[in-house]
Amino acid sequence: MPEPIQEAVARRRTFAIIAHPDAGKTTLTEKLLLFGGAIQLAGEVKAKKDKIQTRSDWMKIERERGISVVTSVMTFEYGDNVFNLLDTPGHEDFADDTYRTLSAVDSAVMVIDAAKGIEPRTLKLFEVCRLRDIPIVTFVNKMDREARNTFEILDEIEQKLALDTAPVTWPIGQGKTFSGTYHLSENAVRRSDAETERAKVNGPESDKVAGLLPENERDQLIEELELAREACRPFDLKAFREGHLTPVYFGSALRNFGVRDLIEGLGDYAPPPRDQEADTRTVHATEPKMTSFVFKIQANMDPNHRDRIAFVRVCSGTLERGMKAKLVRTGKPMSLSAPQFFFARSRITADEAFAGDVVGIPNHGTLRIGDTLTEGEEILFRGVPNFAPEILRRVRLGDAMKAKKLKEALHQMAEEGVVQLFSPEDGSPAIVGVVGALQLDVLKERLSVEYTLPVDFEMARFSVCRWISANDPAELQRFIEAHRGDIARDLDEDPVFLAQHEFGLNYEAERWKQIKFDAIKDYQ
C-alpha cells in the first residue's frame, strides 16, 4: 500500500552539514551513513574527499563526476526517519554552490572542532543559515583530543553567533579521558562504546558517571554537571525551530562516539519538510500536487553525451516516475521518465519521492538552476540565491571563428551555475563572474575538454557587480542610459551595474538614491 503523504513527509529530515575545513565534516558524514546502514565500510567518503585535496586533482575529479556525484545527496534511514543529507563542496571557491544547497535543506548540523571553536568559515555559513532561519544542531567534535572547557565552548557559540545554546549531552572527560556523555534531561549515560544504549542513572554523583573518569577528574565533572543542569538553558523546540537556539551534542566522529545521540536528536527535533514560499502563495509540504525546484546541476555524468543531472528538491505532493511535469519558466511539459535517488555508493530509479526528498533528473540542458516544476500550476519558487561575483573576467578566445560556439557554451555553463555570465549593453564581449578562482579553472578545463574551445581570461575593467532595480521603472531606465558602458545583463536579462571598484559603486549609490544595488539576487 502506498504510504500516505502526511506520514511520508513527517518522517523526512533534509539537512546539510556546515563546518570549517578540517572540523570533521567528512568523518561525521561517514559515521552518519554507517549508522543509517548506507555504507558498510567507513572510509569511502573520505577516500573520495582525499582526491580533491589539491588544485590539479580537482580537474580530474570534475571529469570523474560520474563517480563523485553520488555523494551530492545521501539518503539513509534510521529508526522511523528518512534522512536526506545534502553534501556541500569543501572548498571555499565553490561557496555559491554551498549557499544554493542550503536553500534546499530544512536544518543544518554545525560541526565545531572542540579545540578551535567557531572558525571563520563556520561563521559565514552560519550567517547564510540565519538569513533563511534554518535551525541548527551543533556537534562539538574531537572531544577525544585536547578540548576547550565545555562552558567556554558554549559561551563562544552564544557570543559569536548570537545564538542561544542548550546542551543536550555533556562530555564526560576530554582528550585521553573522554569516556562518554551525560544526557542532561534524561539523566542517562552513554559510554564511549558506540554499541551501548543510554543507561539511566540517579544523577551526576552516580558511580556509573564519575566511575568512568580517573579520580582526580571526578569532582570537577560532578560540579560541572550540576552547574550545567542549573545554569544552562533547557532545550526549547520552538526557539530551535525558529533559529534562535541550538541544541548541542558532544562527541568524536572519528571514534564514532556521540553520533548516535546526534542522529536521534535530528530525528526528534529537526523539522520535517517545511512550507515553501512561492511567488504567489505558500506551498505546504503535504499538499497532494507535486511542486519542486532545481538547486544544483551536475554535468558530465557521461562526457560523451553531455548529459546533466538536475538536483530537484520536492516541496509538495508526490514526484512519480513517468509523470508529466510543467517547467514553469518555459511553460513546456517535461516527462520525468527516470528520476533517481542517491545513496552513498549507488543511485537507483526513484518510483516516488515526497517533500524533502531530492531526486536527480537527467536532462540535456532543459533544466537550469532555480527552475520550478509543477503539475501545471503557474508558481515560481524563489530563494535559490545568486551571489554577486567577486572576480570578473573577459574570456579571450584564440579562434575568432568560434565566437558563436563560445557564446553557447558559456550560456550552458551559466545555466549550470559553474559561472555567472554578463552581457554588456554596449555589445562588448561577455564577462564571466565567479566567487572563487578555482571556478575559472573549472570553466577553462570544461570549455577545452567538452567544447574544444581553448580560452584564456583577461582582466575586465570592472571588479564589482551589483543587480540594480528601482520602484520607478523610469528612474531605472534613466540610470541605465546614463551608465550605458557600465551596464550588463545577466542570464535572465536582469540589469547589473559594473563598477571599477567599491568606491565607484558607493559614489553612484550616493548620487542615485532611488536605485537599489543588490549583492544577492534570488533566482526567478
Ligand code: G4P
Ligand atoms: P573536514 O571534512 O571537515 O575537512 O574534516 P575531516 O572529516 O576530513 O577531518 C579532518 C581531520 O580531523 C582528519 O584527520 C580526521 O581524521 C580528523 N578527525 C575528524 N574527526 C575527529 C575526531 O573526532 N577526533 C579526532 N582526534 N580526529 C578527528 P587527518 O589527519 O587530516 O586525516 P586522516 O589522515 O586522519 O584521514
